[in-house]
Each structure stands twice: as structure tokens, then as C-alpha cells.
Amino acid sequence: MDLDDILALAETTPSPLELARARRVARTVQSQHDLSLAEGYKIIVDTDLADPLTWDADEAVRVTRAAQLAKQGTVTWLPGDRDAERFERLSWSDEMAMIVGQAPGTLRLTPRTLADLVHPADVERVLAAVRTAWEQSRPDEIGFRVVQPGGSVRHVYCHLEILTDAGRPVGVIATGEDITALELARQEQRRLAVRSRMLGPDPAVRDVLTGLQTRGYVIDEVDRARRTTGGALIVVATEPATRLPDALTDEDRDQVTAEIARTLRAVAGDGVTSGLVGSGSWGLLLAPRDDAGKAEALAARIVDKFRNHLFSVRQKPLRLNTSAGVVHFDNDIPDTGFDLLVDGEHAARDAHRNATAVKVLERPVAERERTDRCRRRIHRAVSANRFALYAQPIIDLGLNQVARHEILLRVRSDTGEPVAPWAFLDMAERVGEILAVDKWVIDHALELIGRGAQTSHYQVNISGKSLADPGLLAFVTGAIHRHHVKPECLTFEITETALIENRNEALAFATGIREVGCHLALDDFGTGYGALAQLKYLPVDLVKIDGAFIVDLCRSPADQAVVSALVELCHTLGIRVAAEYVQDQETLDLLRAAEVDFAQGYQIGRPEPITVSQEEVQSIELELRLPPQQTAMG
Numbered sequence: 001m002d003l004d005d006i007l008a009l010a011e012t013t014p015s016p017l018e019l020a021r022a023r024r025v026a027r028t029v030q031s032q033h034d035l036s037l038a039e040g041y042k043i044i045v046d047t048d049l050a051d052p053l054t055w056d057a058d059e060a061v062r063v064t065r066a067a068q069l070a071k072q073g074t075v076t077w078l079p080g081d082r083d084a085e086r087f088e089r090l091s092w093s094d095e096m097a098m099i100v101g102q103a104p105g106t107l108r109l110t111p112r113t114l115a116d117l118v119h120p121a122d123v124e125r126v127l128a129a130v131r132t133a134w135e136q137s138r139p140d141e142i143g144f145r146v147v148q149p150g151g152s153v154r155h156v157y158c159h160l161e162i163l164t165d166a167g168r169p170v171g172v173i174a175t176g177e178d179i180t181a182l183e184l185a186r187q188e189q190r191r192l193a194v195r196s197r198m199l200g201p202d203p204a205v206r207d208v209l210t211g212l213q214t215r216g217y218v219i220d221e222v223d224r225a226r227r228t229t230g231g232a233l234i235v236v237a238t239e240p241a242t243r244l245p246d247a248l249t250d251e252d253r254d255q256v257t258a259e260i261a262r263t264l265r266a267v268a269g270d271g272v273t274s275g276l277v278g279s280g281s282w283g284l285l286l287a288p289r290d291d292a293g294k295a296e297a298l299a300a301r302i303v304d305k306f307r308n309h310l311f312s313v314r315q316k317p318l319r320l321n322t323s324a325g326v327v328h329f330d331n332d333i334p335d336t337g338f339d340l341l342v343d344g345e346h347a348a349r350d351a352h353r354n355a356t357a358v359k360v361l362e363r364p365v366a367e368r369e370r371t372d373r374c375r376r377r378i379h380r381a382v383s384a385n386r387f388a389l390y391a392q393p394i395i396d397l398g399l400n401q402v403a404r405h406e407i408l409l410r411v412r413s414d415t416g417e418p419v420a421p422w423a424f425l426d427m428a429e430r431v432g433e434i435l436a437v438d439k440w441v442i443d444h445a446l447e448l449i450g451r452g453a454q455t456s457h458y459q460v461n462i463s464g465k466s467l468a469d470p471g472l473l474a475f476v477t478g479a480i481h482r483h484h485v486k487p488e489c490l491t492f493e494i495t496e497t498a499l500i501e502n503r504n505e506a507l508a509f510a511t512g513i514r515e516v517g518c519h520l521a522l523d524d525f526g527t528g529y530g531a532l533a534q535l536k537y538l539p540v541d542l543v544k545i546d547g548a549f550i551v552d553l554c555r556s557p558a559d560q561a562v563v564s565a566l567v568e569l570c571h572t573l574g575i576r577v578a579a580e581y582v583q584d585q586e587t588l589d590l591l592r593a594a595e596v597d598f599a600q601g602y603q604i605g606r607p608e609p610i611t612v613s614q615e616e617v618q619s620i621e622l623e624l625r626l627p628p629q630q631t632a633m634g
Contacts, residue, residue, distance in 0.1 A: 073099045075114070078163070078171040090114065099156060099178045101148025119145035119153065130172060133160045137169050143179070155183040198558040208551070209254055210261035213275030215341075215423065218283045221273050222337035230331040231287030232295035234324055235344030236264070236302055237352060238280045241319040243415050248313065250606055256313050260306070260320070267305050268298065277341060278423030280413070281348070296360055299324040303357045323351035326360045335364040338430060342370055371431050378433045381424070382440050386412040389444065390607035394578065394600040397592045404457065406580075406600060407445060408607050429465055438466040443479050448610065449490075450483030458485075459542075461493040461523055468502035473512045480516070487517035491541065495523045503537075510538050526566065535573060542597075543570055547581030550601070554586045560594075567594050 073096025078089040090111060094104035100117045107113060118126055122144040133140040140160040145153050157179045163171035207214050213221075225231040238260060244253075257276070264282055268274050277283040284302075286295050306322035325347025327340050335343075343364050351359040364370075381387065388410040396403035409425075410418035428434040442460055449458050466472055480487055492513055494506070510520050521542035522534060526549055534540070545566055549559045563579070570577045579591050582601030591599050 072175055072177045073097070075174045075176070076163075076171065077111075077173070096176060099154065099176060100146045101150065101152065101154070117146050119147055121145075130160060130174075133162060134169060134172060137162050137164070143183070154178055155180045198561070200552065200556050200558055207276050209258055210276050212261055212265070212282075213273060215275065215277045215283075215426070218273065218275040218277055218285065219337035219341055221285050222340050225285060225287040226329055226331060226333050226335070226337065226340070228331055229288030230329055231285060233327045233329070233340050233344050234284040234286070234295055234299045234302075235277065235327075235341065235348045236282040236284070236299070236306070236322065236324045237345070237348035238282070238306060238320045238322050239413055239415055240417065241321050244313065244318075244417060252313055256311060256318065259311050263305065263309060263311075264302065267302050272298075278345065279411075279419035279421075281345060281423065283341060283344065295326045295328070296358060299326050299358045321352065323348050323356070324358045325349075325351060326358060327364060328360070328362050329364055333364065335367070338426075339367070339370060340364055342374060342427065346370075346373060374427055374431045375433055378424075378428050378431070378436060381411065382436050385440075387421075387437075387440060387444075388412060388418045389441075389448070389610045390418075391610040392600055392607040393605040394598050395604050397588075397596060397599055402604070404459070404598065406459075407610060409441060425463075429463065432465075434463045435466045435469050435472070438462050438472075439475060442476060446479045446483040446485050450485045454486055454489050457489050457491065459491040459493050459521060461495055461521075463495050464506070467494065467506040467509050470505060470508075473509050476513065477516055480518075490517075491519040491521050493521035493523050493542075493544075494538075507537060514539055526562065535570075535575070540575055542576045542578060544578040544580055545596075547601075550579050550581045550587065550591075551583065553590055554584070560590070563591070563596070564594050567596055571595070 073093050075092040075096055076090070090109050092109060097104045097107065102117075115123055115127070126142060126144050129140055129142040139162065141158065142160065143155065143157045146156050147153055155178070156176045158174040158176040161173050161175070162169050163173055205213065205217050222231075222233055260282075261276065264274060268284055273285040275283055284298070286298070303322045303324050306320050309320075311318040311320065325344045327343045327347065329335070329340055343361060346365075347359040347361050351357065390408045390410055391405040392408060393402045394404035394406055395401065409421045411421045411424045413419050425434065425437065428437050442462070445458075445460050462472070476492070479485075480490070494510075514520065519541045520539055521544070522538070522540045523544045524546045525543040527546045535543070543566075545563060549562050549566075553559045553563065567577050576597040578598035578600070579596050580600050582588050582591065582599045582603045584603055587601075588599055588603055
């Protein structure tokens with residue numbers, strides 16, 4: 001027996017299912033009746049309880065009365081039969097009128113006025129449900145929205161039932177109730193489920209390579225301690241005892257860094273906040289202030305362990321020169337977590353120069369002394385040319401070939417070893433000396449471009465903070481002419497990691513550089529300050545999606561949604577899109593499917609020292625940037 005057979009039987013003899021439904025309605029009505037009496041309401045309508053299936057009344061009247069007692073509303077539609085001189089009749093109960101925001105008796109109900117009450121997006125679906133129920137003579141259910149006269153939207157759920165006469169359908173009656181509160185609760189549950197599925201780990205908390213906390217996380221924890229308990233910060237500085245072979249790759253250096261991290265964790269234990277705070281620099285926080293006395297002993301154990309431990313690189317033993325600085329601090333001091341980290345780094349460098357294991361600072365140094373020392377360090381690096389430029393290939397996903405190269409900055413250590421610049425650049429930006437580094441990179445990058453083939457296109461990146469300098473445009477145009485670089489072959493890329501300090505100067509630079517004939521790009525897109533606003537007023541030709549959205553793209557629905565939306569947005573605005581930190585073929589395939597224009601990362605090629613001759617390169621992207629801390633070398 002199918003549903004049609006059950007409906008056919010229901011027209012003559014009630015089924016057990018219908019009898020059960022009637023009993024449930026009766027119990028609901030009885031409870032509402034008892035509640036009304038208990039609350040002192042005067043019953044002014046007939047509320048004698050009877051079995052709706054045995055009550056001697058018209059079917060439509062019985063359904064309407066049951067709905068009234070259950071505080072639901074009904075709409076009854078009798079299409080009529082003109083041949084039999086019966087007229088179409090459409091009516092609703094007072095309860096239904098109030099559900100849709102109408103005062104009872106104030107609206108003349110017609111099919112058109114009834115349809116106008118339904119939300120425009122739901123009208124066709126409601127009509128289709130009514131049409132299907134009528135044609136198949138079977139009940140149905142449907143949820144939809146109604147728009148009340150004041151513009152408020154309510155959610156309504158209706159049961160559609162077919163009225164029959166001698167087995168022939170003669171009308172439709174819809175029993176509805178306002179389920180707005182229930183629907184909003186369901187929507188919130190669905191939203192929370194989606195949000196939970198989309199949430200992933202914060203990449204700013206733990207370094208992927210070492211498993212320890214990142215520089216930013218350690219600084220935040222030091223800030224928390226200085227506001228509450230006080231404590232001590234240990235900074236351990238490590239560097240190879242001898243210069244490493246030039247043939248070593250970033251991957252080799254990453255393996256050394258990971259081994260150092262494992263050794264550090266074994267000595268310090270998991271209960272100590274510890275992290276990679278710079279190339280070869282490690283930070284450890286001990287709090288509260290009462291535990292700070294343990295800092296010197298822990299620092300000495302770490303230094304002793306590192307100095308006597310044989311690390312390995314390419315199956316060859318490696319010893320490390322190691323020193324440490326300890327900075328004690330009380331709570332409620334004005335110095336920031338970054339200030340204390342800088343003090344610890346300087347203390348570790350002093351310990352190394354004085355051939356001691358640990359240098360202890362009982363309190364943070366004076367602000368002026370700290371700032372002056374940072375600035376002297378940056379100026380010495382710039383004047384001594386203690387930088388190196390590396391090239392990393394970029395693939396054009398449309399052509400499926402390498403079309404560009406990104407030039408990455410390396411800072412040379414005291415032994416001449418090129419290391420990742422992110423800690424150095426962070427310091428330069430915070431003390432206001434990033435412009436000096438930017439100018440070094442611009443001048444040397446354009447010199448290399450001018451001495452090369454200039455076969456296609458080159459990109460030079462500039463920190464957002466440097467744009468506040470009104471003389472930057474003149475410096476750049478002077479370098480273009482001095483090194484004989486074709487301006488139409490240049491794109492200047494603004495690093496979005498740092499806040500653009502002066503919007504007017506940034507816009508003036510962007511406008512001026514385009515008048516010269518160059519283009520403009522935006523780096524680290526999606527993690528900086530006011531990214532969408534910058535797309536609105538800066539004449540950007542290219543954006544590079546930040547690597548934080550790419551490294552876990554295959555496993556993160558949230559990253560996939562962000563990348564897809566950013567690509568669609570940028571292409572709509574006439575902007576090309578590049579993705580960085582592509583580390584496997586699956587990620588590359590996803591980016592190609594998302595119509596990303598360019599991609600770079602270890603899957604494409606690792607950074608290599610740049611040479612003067614670049615005839616084989618179609619385009620070079622020269623960039624000064626702060627790489628995310630996924631690897632020791634950036």
C-alpha cells in the first residue's frame with residue numbers, strides 16, 4: 001500500500017495515523033484551554049472539545065477550529081466551479097491575518113494580495129508547492145517568508161491539505177504558524193557549525209618548522225607578563241662556529257634550525273614559553289618575577305648544552321657559538337615586549353663579544369640608549385653592505401612556465417652567513433630606519449636590472465612605512481635614470497605587512513610612479529591594514545595573497561574560500577593575483593583551478609643567490625619583504 005492508497009482510505013475511514021494526530025491536537029487544545037482558564041482569560045468562543053474526525057461539521061471548519069485552538073492560522077482557498085455557478089472563495093482566519101501583520105478584517109483577500117504578502121524570493125516556490133499538492137491531491141509542507149506592512153520579515157511554516165468532495169479535490173487549506181524564533185535559532189546553529197568547521201589553528205602562534213612559538217607570540221606573552229607578574233626574558237644567540245659551505249640550501253639550514261629547537265625544548269621543558277625570535281635567536285620567558293632567579297641557571301644550562309652538542313648538517317658535525325642575555329623586569333613597566341626582546345638580543349651579543357656565557361640585565365635599558373643602539377646597528381649594516389639578494393622563480397599559471405623571479409633580501413651575520421631578515425626588518429621598522437634599508441635595496445636592485453638584459457618586467461618592493469617620506473619618489477626616479485632602467489619594465493610593490501603611515505604620501509608616490517611609466521603592486525595581501533580600502537584608492541595592478549592563506553590551502557576550507565573570493569574580487573577590479581608559499585603540486589593545482597595568475601614557492605623553485613647576468617630570465621621580481629616565519633630562512 002502506498003501513500004495514495006492511504007489517502008484514498010482516509011476519505012472514508014480515518015487511519016490510525018490520522019486518529020493519533022487528532023488525539024495530539026485534542027491534547028494541545030485541552031492544555032491551551034486549561035492554561036487560559038488558569039490565567040483568568042474569559043472564553044468567548046465555543047471550546048467544547050470533540051474528536052475532529054467524528055465531529056459533525058464541514059472539513060474546512062474543523063481544520064480551522066483546531067488551528068485556532070492551537071494558536072495557528074489558516075488560509076482557505078476554494079477555486080469554485082463557474083459551470084455550476086459557484087464562485088471562487090479565498091479567506092483566512094484572524095490568526096493568519098495577524099501572523100502576516102494585518103489587522104483582522106482590514107484587507108480584502110484576493111490571490112494577488114495574498115501573493116504580495118509572500119517574500120518576493122519565495123513566491124514561485126510557494127505557488128509551485130500549492131500547484132503540486134492540488135494536482136497530486138496529496139498534502140504537503142512548506143516554509144517561507146512573509147513581509148509585513150512595516151517591512152518586517154517573518155518566517156512561516158504551513159501544512160497544505162486538500163479538501164475533497166466525493167473523492168474530487170475542491171479546495172486547499174493551509175495551516176500556518178509563525179516560526180521566526182525557531183528559524184533564527186536553526187540559522188544560528190548552522191552558522192556556528194560552519195564557523196567551527198572553518199576555524200583553523202592560528203599560524204601566528206606556533207612556528208611550523210620548529211614547533212615552538214613565533215616571535216610575535218613571545219612578544220605578546222612578555223607584554224602580558226610585564227602588565228601582571230613581571231618576570232625574566234632569556235635570549236639565546238646561536239651561530240655556526242665556522243662558516244657554512246656556500247653549497248648549503250635553505251632546506252639544509254632549516255634542518256639545523258629544527259635540530260636546535262628540539263635540543264632547546266629538551267633542556268627548557270615544555271612548561272616554559274619559548275620560541276624562534278630571529279635567525280639563530282631563541283627567546284624564553286620565565287614568569288612571575290619570583291621565578292626570575294631561575295633564569296640565570298637555565299640560560300647557563302642552555303649555553304653549556306649548545307656549546308658541547310654536536311649538531312649535523314649534510315652528515316657533517318657542526319658546533320655552535322652560543323651566548324645568552326637575561327633581562328629581569330617588574331610589572332607595570334613602560335617598556336614593551338619588543339623593547340625587552342631587543343634588550344635581550346643586545347645582552348646576548350655583548351656576552352658573545354666579551355667571551356662570556358651569559359650577560360644579565362637587572363632592569364631594562366633606557367629607551368634612548370636602546371633606540372640609538374638599534375639605529376647604529378642598522379646604519380652599520382647598510383654602510384657595510386651586509387646584505388645579499390637571492391632570486392626565487394615565479395610561474396605564470398596561464399602559460400605554465402617561469403616568467404618572473406622574486407628577489408629576497410638576506411642579512412649577513414657576523415660570520416658572513418646570509419640569514420633571513422625578518423627580525424632585522426622588524427627592528428628597522430619599529431625604530432623608524434626602514435627607509436635606509438629600502439633605499440639600499442632599490443639602488444642595488446636597479447643597478448642589477450640596468451646591467452641585465454631587461455627583457456621583460458621587474459618588481460621592486462617598498463615598505464609601506466617608507467612611503468611617508470616625501471623624497472622617496474625623487475630617489476626612485478633618480479635611480480631609474482642613473483642605472484638606465486626602462487620604467488615601463490618596473491613595478492613597485494608596496495609591502496602591506498606594515499601600516500602605510502601617510503595615505504596622502506602613499507597616493508602621491510603611486511600616482512607619481514605611474515606617471516613615470518612604472519606599475520604598482522601590493523604584497524602580503526589579506527593580513528595588513530585596510531587592504532580593501534587600499535585597493536579602492538591605490539592604482540594597483542597586482543596583489544600577492546599572503547602565504548598564511550596558501551601553506552595549508554589543501555586542508556583548509558576557510559583558506560580555499562578566502563583565496564577564491566580574493567581572486568574574484570581582484571579580477572573584477574582588473575587586478576592580477578599571485579600566490580606565494582606553494583609547497584606541493586596539489587596546492588598548485590588548486591590555485592590554477594581558482595584562476596590565480598602567478599605562483600611561487602618551494603614547489604616551483606628555491607631561492608638562489610642572484611647573479612648579475614639574467615639573460616635567461618624573462619622577468620625578475622625584486623622585493624624587500626618580511627617573510628612569514630614558516631622556515632628559518634623565510
